Amino acid sequence: MQYLVIAYDNEGALDKRLEVRDAHVEGAKKMIAEGKIINAGALIEDDQMVGSTLFVDFENDEAINEWLENEPYVVNGVWNMEEFQIVPVKLLPR
Secondary structure, X not given: OEEEEEEEEOOOOHHXXXXXXXHHHHHHHHHHHOXXXXXXXXXXXXXXXXXXXXXXXXXXXXXXXXXXHHOHHHHOOOEOOOOOEEEEEOOOOO
């Protein structure tokens, strides 16, 4: 199932985001190769990274939750999980 993930950062998380960015990007590249991440990018406000948006494809809710349990931005408190959004979507075929 395809999902849109909207993840704003916790306030003041920019330094922490940059600290764990390499681990986040490494995991994202692996998931892109596996077809689990369709597309992704940073949310920008006033020329600052303030969060992330991703289109992902997982078998079910359990699989997406398993990914989140190990995602560096979740584990290290970058993403604000209280405002985290996961929305089922149906993307146009490429």
